[in-house]
Amino acid sequence: MNKLMQLRGGRGVSAAATAAALVLGGGAAASAYWGTTGSGSGSQTAGQLQVLTTEALAQPAGGQQPITPGGAADAAVRVTNPNSYPVELYSVASAGPATADAAHAQCVTTGITFQNPAVPLAPTVTVPASGSLTVVLPGAVAMDLTSDPGCQGASFRIPLTLEVRK
Template identity: 40%
Template sequence: MKNPTLRRVLVVTTVVGATLGGGIAVAAWTSSGSGTAGAKAGTAAAPTATALLASAFTSGLLYPGGPAGDAKIVVNNPNPYPVKVTSIVANGTPTGSGGTGTCTTTGVAWVAQSPATGNSVPANGNTTLTLSGAVTLSAASDDGCQGALFAIPVTVTVSS
Protein backbone atom coordinates (compact mmCIF):
# COMPACT_ATOMS: atom_id res chain seq x y z
CA MET A 1 0.00 0.00 0.00
CA LYS A 2 1.48 3.25 -1.08
CA ASN A 3 -1.10 5.71 0.28
CA PRO A 4 -0.29 6.46 3.98
CA THR A 5 -3.69 8.02 4.65
CA LEU A 6 -5.52 4.98 3.37
CA ARG A 7 -3.17 2.84 5.42
CA ARG A 8 -4.02 4.80 8.62
CA VAL A 9 -7.74 4.56 7.92
CA LEU A 10 -7.48 0.80 7.45
CA VAL A 11 -5.43 0.37 10.65
CA VAL A 12 -7.82 2.55 12.68
CA THR A 13 -10.86 0.75 11.20
CA THR A 14 -9.30 -2.63 11.96
CA VAL A 15 -8.45 -1.64 15.56
CA VAL A 16 -11.91 -0.11 16.17
CA GLY A 17 -13.63 -3.12 14.58
CA ALA A 18 -11.61 -5.58 16.70
CA THR A 19 -12.32 -3.60 19.84
CA LEU A 20 -16.06 -3.41 19.20
CA GLY A 21 -16.24 -7.07 18.22
CA GLY A 22 -14.36 -8.09 21.37
CA GLY A 23 -16.62 -5.90 23.50
CA ILE A 24 -19.72 -7.53 22.07
CA ALA A 25 -18.27 -10.98 22.69
CA VAL A 26 -17.41 -10.10 26.30
CA ALA A 27 -20.83 -8.57 26.83
CA ALA A 28 -22.49 -11.75 25.60
CA TRP A 29 -20.48 -13.84 28.07
CA THR A 30 -21.07 -11.60 31.04
CA SER A 31 -24.66 -10.55 30.50
CA SER A 32 -27.17 -11.09 33.30
CA GLY A 33 -30.68 -10.14 34.17
CA SER A 34 -33.15 -10.43 36.97
CA GLY A 35 -36.79 -11.37 37.27
CA THR A 36 -39.18 -13.48 39.27
CA ALA A 37 -39.93 -17.19 38.84
CA GLY A 38 -43.52 -18.25 39.42
CA ALA A 39 -45.10 -21.42 40.74
CA LYS A 40 -48.51 -22.25 42.09
CA ALA A 41 -49.53 -24.87 44.61
CA GLY A 42 -52.51 -27.04 43.84
CA THR A 43 -55.51 -27.32 46.11
CA ALA A 44 -56.27 -30.66 47.71
CA ALA A 45 -59.73 -31.95 46.87
CA ALA A 46 -61.65 -33.66 49.64
CA PRO A 47 -62.01 -37.43 49.38
CA THR A 48 -65.50 -38.87 49.16
CA ALA A 49 -66.87 -42.09 50.55
CA THR A 50 -69.71 -44.26 49.34
CA ALA A 51 -71.26 -47.44 50.65
CA LEU A 52 -71.09 -50.64 48.68
CA LEU A 53 -74.20 -52.20 47.27
CA ALA A 54 -76.01 -54.58 49.60
CA SER A 55 -74.98 -57.52 47.40
CA ALA A 56 -71.36 -56.90 48.43
CA PHE A 57 -72.15 -58.09 51.96
CA THR A 58 -71.94 -61.84 52.33
CA SER A 59 -71.39 -62.29 56.07
CA GLY A 60 -71.30 -60.43 59.36
CA LEU A 61 -74.95 -59.36 59.34
CA LEU A 62 -76.04 -57.27 62.31
CA TYR A 63 -78.66 -58.26 64.85
CA PRO A 64 -79.76 -56.50 68.08
CA GLY A 65 -77.24 -57.01 70.86
CA GLY A 66 -75.01 -59.11 68.60
CA PRO A 67 -71.31 -58.69 68.02
CA ALA A 68 -69.91 -55.77 66.06
CA GLY A 69 -70.17 -56.22 62.32
CA ASP A 70 -68.13 -55.11 59.35
CA ALA A 71 -68.65 -51.95 57.35
CA LYS A 72 -67.57 -51.65 53.75
CA ILE A 73 -66.75 -48.31 52.22
CA VAL A 74 -65.35 -47.04 48.94
CA VAL A 75 -62.95 -44.11 49.34
CA ASN A 76 -62.68 -41.98 46.20
CA ASN A 77 -59.58 -39.82 45.66
CA PRO A 78 -60.15 -36.99 43.15
CA ASN A 79 -56.57 -35.71 43.53
CA PRO A 80 -53.82 -36.17 40.93
CA TYR A 81 -51.60 -37.82 43.58
CA PRO A 82 -52.05 -40.89 45.82
CA VAL A 83 -53.25 -40.47 49.41
CA LYS A 84 -53.39 -42.62 52.55
CA VAL A 85 -56.46 -42.94 54.75
CA THR A 86 -55.57 -41.72 58.24
CA SER A 87 -58.98 -41.82 59.94
CA ILE A 88 -62.63 -42.61 59.43
CA VAL A 89 -65.10 -41.21 61.97
CA ALA A 90 -68.89 -41.10 62.17
CA ASN A 91 -70.36 -37.66 61.50
CA GLY A 92 -74.13 -38.04 61.59
CA THR A 93 -77.12 -40.23 62.34
CA PRO A 94 -77.26 -43.62 60.61
CA THR A 95 -80.34 -44.31 58.50
CA GLY A 96 -81.89 -47.58 57.41
CA SER A 97 -83.75 -48.48 54.24
CA GLY A 98 -85.14 -51.58 52.59
CA GLY A 99 -86.16 -53.27 55.84
CA THR A 100 -89.36 -55.12 56.58
CA GLY A 101 -91.05 -51.94 57.78
CA THR A 102 -90.39 -48.58 59.38
CA CYS A 103 -86.80 -48.20 60.52
CA THR A 104 -86.79 -44.82 62.27
CA THR A 105 -84.71 -45.86 65.27
CA THR A 106 -81.87 -47.85 63.73
CA GLY A 107 -79.93 -48.66 66.87
CA VAL A 108 -76.77 -48.57 64.74
CA ALA A 109 -73.62 -47.29 66.43
CA TRP A 110 -70.19 -46.66 64.91
CA VAL A 111 -67.14 -48.14 66.61
CA ALA A 112 -64.11 -45.82 66.34
CA GLN A 113 -61.77 -46.90 63.56
CA SER A 114 -58.06 -46.52 62.96
CA PRO A 115 -57.44 -47.85 59.47
CA ALA A 116 -54.30 -49.91 59.19
CA THR A 117 -51.29 -48.11 57.79
CA GLY A 118 -51.04 -48.66 54.09
CA ASN A 119 -54.67 -48.08 53.11
CA SER A 120 -53.65 -46.01 50.15
CA VAL A 121 -55.94 -44.64 47.48
CA PRO A 122 -54.42 -44.17 44.03
CA ALA A 123 -54.40 -40.82 42.24
CA ASN A 124 -57.79 -40.16 40.62
CA GLY A 125 -58.94 -43.57 41.84
CA ASN A 126 -60.69 -45.41 44.62
CA THR A 127 -60.14 -48.18 47.15
CA THR A 128 -62.64 -50.45 48.86
CA LEU A 129 -62.06 -50.86 52.58
CA THR A 130 -63.59 -53.46 54.87
CA LEU A 131 -63.65 -52.13 58.42
CA SER A 132 -63.89 -55.10 60.73
CA GLY A 133 -66.06 -54.63 63.81
CA ALA A 134 -67.00 -51.08 62.81
CA VAL A 135 -70.75 -51.14 63.61
CA THR A 136 -73.08 -52.50 66.25
CA LEU A 137 -76.87 -52.82 66.43
CA SER A 138 -78.55 -52.25 69.78
CA ALA A 139 -81.77 -53.73 71.09
CA ALA A 140 -83.35 -50.27 70.56
CA SER A 141 -83.55 -50.98 66.81
CA ASP A 142 -87.09 -50.87 65.35
CA ASP A 143 -88.51 -54.25 64.24
CA GLY A 144 -88.87 -52.73 60.76
CA CYS A 145 -85.05 -52.55 60.51
CA GLN A 146 -84.88 -56.31 59.90
CA GLY A 147 -83.12 -56.83 56.57
CA ALA A 148 -82.38 -53.09 56.22
CA LEU A 149 -79.27 -51.63 54.66
CA PHE A 150 -77.79 -48.94 56.89
CA ALA A 151 -76.09 -45.77 55.67
CA ILE A 152 -73.66 -44.43 58.24
CA PRO A 153 -72.38 -40.91 57.50
CA VAL A 154 -68.60 -40.78 57.95
CA THR A 155 -65.75 -38.33 57.50
CA VAL A 156 -62.67 -39.76 55.83
CA THR A 157 -59.36 -38.02 56.46
CA VAL A 158 -56.40 -38.60 54.15
CA SER A 159 -52.83 -37.40 53.85
CA SER A 160 -50.52 -37.24 50.88
Protein backbone atom coordinates in the same frame (compact mmCIF):
# COMPACT_ATOMS: atom_id res chain seq x y z
CA MET B 1 22.18 -23.14 75.90
CA ASN B 2 20.57 -19.72 75.97
CA LYS B 3 20.84 -19.53 72.17
CA LEU B 4 19.16 -22.91 71.84
CA MET B 5 16.41 -21.78 74.20
CA GLN B 6 16.02 -18.55 72.26
CA LEU B 7 15.73 -20.39 68.95
CA ARG B 8 13.24 -22.83 70.37
CA GLY B 9 11.42 -19.98 72.06
CA GLY B 10 11.48 -18.00 68.84
CA ARG B 11 10.13 -20.93 66.84
CA GLY B 12 7.47 -21.52 69.48
CA VAL B 13 6.32 -17.91 69.29
CA SER B 14 6.46 -18.02 65.52
CA ALA B 15 4.42 -21.25 65.35
CA ALA B 16 1.88 -19.84 67.79
CA ALA B 17 1.67 -16.63 65.78
CA THR B 18 1.20 -18.61 62.54
CA ALA B 19 -1.50 -20.79 64.18
CA ALA B 20 -3.22 -17.67 65.50
CA ALA B 21 -3.06 -16.09 62.05
CA LEU B 22 -4.56 -19.21 60.47
CA VAL B 23 -7.32 -19.36 63.06
CA LEU B 24 -8.06 -15.67 62.68
CA GLY B 25 -7.88 -15.93 58.88
CA GLY B 26 -10.22 -18.93 58.94
CA GLY B 27 -12.56 -17.07 61.25
CA ALA B 28 -12.62 -14.12 58.89
CA ALA B 29 -13.34 -16.42 55.96
CA ALA B 30 -16.13 -18.15 57.88
CA SER B 31 -17.54 -14.82 58.94
CA ALA B 32 -17.54 -13.60 55.35
CA TYR B 33 -19.20 -16.82 54.19
CA TRP B 34 -21.96 -16.73 56.82
CA GLY B 35 -22.38 -12.98 56.58
CA THR B 36 -23.50 -12.93 52.93
CA THR B 37 -26.86 -11.40 52.14
CA GLY B 38 -29.11 -11.32 49.12
CA SER B 39 -32.62 -10.62 48.00
CA GLY B 40 -35.10 -11.95 45.49
CA SER B 41 -38.65 -13.06 45.08
CA GLY B 42 -40.58 -16.15 44.11
CA SER B 43 -44.08 -17.47 44.09
CA GLN B 44 -45.94 -20.75 43.98
CA THR B 45 -49.60 -21.60 44.07
CA ALA B 46 -50.73 -24.44 46.32
CA GLY B 47 -52.90 -27.02 44.64
CA GLN B 48 -56.41 -27.79 45.83
CA LEU B 49 -57.23 -31.27 47.11
CA GLN B 50 -60.28 -32.54 45.28
CA VAL B 51 -62.97 -34.10 47.44
CA LEU B 52 -62.88 -37.87 47.69
CA THR B 53 -66.14 -39.72 47.37
CA THR B 54 -67.28 -42.71 49.37
CA GLU B 55 -69.80 -45.42 48.79
CA ALA B 56 -70.93 -47.90 51.40
CA LEU B 57 -71.20 -51.43 50.11
CA ALA B 58 -74.58 -52.94 50.93
CA GLN B 59 -73.61 -56.58 50.47
CA PRO B 60 -72.10 -58.31 53.51
CA ALA B 61 -68.58 -59.63 53.03
CA GLY B 62 -68.32 -63.28 51.98
CA GLY B 63 -69.43 -65.57 54.80
CA GLN B 64 -70.80 -62.67 56.87
CA GLN B 65 -74.44 -62.49 57.85
CA PRO B 66 -76.45 -59.23 57.81
CA ILE B 67 -76.26 -57.30 61.07
CA THR B 68 -78.79 -58.20 63.77
CA PRO B 69 -79.66 -56.63 67.15
CA GLY B 70 -76.82 -57.23 69.57
CA GLY B 71 -74.39 -57.98 66.74
CA ALA B 72 -71.57 -56.30 64.88
CA ALA B 73 -70.43 -56.29 61.27
CA ASP B 74 -67.56 -55.09 59.15
CA ALA B 75 -67.93 -51.76 57.39
CA ALA B 76 -66.92 -51.87 53.74
CA VAL B 77 -66.44 -48.47 52.13
CA ARG B 78 -65.26 -47.75 48.59
CA VAL B 79 -63.14 -44.57 48.47
CA THR B 80 -62.60 -42.83 45.12
CA ASN B 81 -59.67 -40.44 44.73
CA PRO B 82 -60.03 -38.04 41.75
CA ASN B 83 -56.64 -36.41 42.45
CA SER B 84 -53.58 -36.95 40.25
CA TYR B 85 -51.61 -38.19 43.26
CA PRO B 86 -52.19 -40.94 45.84
CA VAL B 87 -53.49 -40.04 49.30
CA GLU B 88 -53.21 -41.82 52.63
CA LEU B 89 -56.50 -42.55 54.39
CA TYR B 90 -55.59 -41.35 57.89
CA SER B 91 -58.90 -41.71 59.76
CA VAL B 92 -62.56 -42.63 59.40
CA ALA B 93 -65.08 -41.31 61.92
CA SER B 94 -68.82 -41.21 62.42
CA ALA B 95 -70.38 -37.97 61.20
CA GLY B 96 -73.89 -38.43 62.56
CA PRO B 97 -76.63 -40.94 63.29
CA ALA B 98 -77.42 -43.86 61.00
CA THR B 99 -80.70 -43.76 59.09
CA ALA B 100 -82.69 -46.57 57.47
CA ASP B 101 -83.57 -46.65 53.76
CA ALA B 102 -86.86 -45.07 52.61
CA ALA B 103 -88.62 -48.45 52.36
CA HIS B 104 -88.33 -48.90 56.16
CA ALA B 105 -90.18 -45.88 57.56
CA GLN B 106 -90.99 -47.85 60.74
CA CYS B 107 -87.27 -48.03 61.55
CA VAL B 108 -87.00 -44.83 63.60
CA THR B 109 -84.63 -46.11 66.29
CA THR B 110 -81.96 -47.95 64.28
CA GLY B 111 -79.67 -48.93 67.16
CA ILE B 112 -76.82 -48.66 64.64
CA THR B 113 -73.50 -47.16 65.76
CA PHE B 114 -70.16 -46.80 64.02
CA GLN B 115 -67.06 -47.63 66.04
CA ASN B 116 -64.33 -45.20 64.99
CA PRO B 117 -61.12 -47.14 64.29
CA ALA B 118 -57.86 -46.09 65.95
CA VAL B 119 -56.05 -43.12 64.42
CA PRO B 120 -54.01 -43.35 62.31
CA LEU B 121 -55.43 -46.34 60.48
CA ALA B 122 -53.14 -49.32 60.71
CA PRO B 123 -51.96 -50.76 58.49
CA THR B 124 -51.58 -47.66 56.33
CA VAL B 125 -54.19 -47.41 53.57
CA THR B 126 -53.17 -45.60 50.38
CA VAL B 127 -55.84 -44.69 47.83
CA PRO B 128 -54.22 -44.62 44.37
CA ALA B 129 -54.14 -41.53 42.15
CA SER B 130 -57.28 -41.27 40.00
CA GLY B 131 -58.48 -44.58 41.43
CA SER B 132 -60.71 -46.37 43.90
CA LEU B 133 -60.06 -48.67 46.81
CA THR B 134 -62.41 -50.70 49.01
CA VAL B 135 -61.54 -50.38 52.68
CA VAL B 136 -62.89 -52.97 55.11
CA LEU B 137 -63.09 -51.86 58.74
CA PRO B 138 -63.54 -55.02 60.85
CA GLY B 139 -66.40 -54.93 63.38
CA ALA B 140 -66.93 -51.17 62.87
CA VAL B 141 -70.76 -51.32 62.71
CA ALA B 142 -72.83 -52.45 65.68
CA MET B 143 -76.57 -52.76 66.29
CA ASP B 144 -77.81 -52.62 69.86
CA LEU B 145 -80.97 -54.16 71.28
CA THR B 146 -82.97 -50.91 71.08
CA SER B 147 -83.49 -51.10 67.30
CA ASP B 148 -87.12 -51.05 66.16
CA PRO B 149 -88.65 -54.27 64.76
CA GLY B 150 -89.30 -52.26 61.57
CA CYS B 151 -85.54 -52.24 60.91
CA GLN B 152 -85.57 -55.88 59.77
CA GLY B 153 -84.15 -56.07 56.24
CA ALA B 154 -83.25 -52.37 56.14
CA SER B 155 -80.15 -50.89 54.58
CA PHE B 156 -78.58 -48.12 56.63
CA ARG B 157 -76.94 -44.88 55.69
CA ILE B 158 -74.04 -44.12 58.04
CA PRO B 159 -72.47 -40.71 57.44
CA LEU B 160 -68.70 -40.80 57.76
CA THR B 161 -65.92 -38.25 57.76
CA LEU B 162 -62.66 -39.31 56.13
CA GLU B 163 -59.34 -37.62 56.79
CA VAL B 164 -56.75 -38.05 54.07
CA ARG B 165 -53.17 -36.83 53.83
CA LYS B 166 -50.87 -36.42 50.89
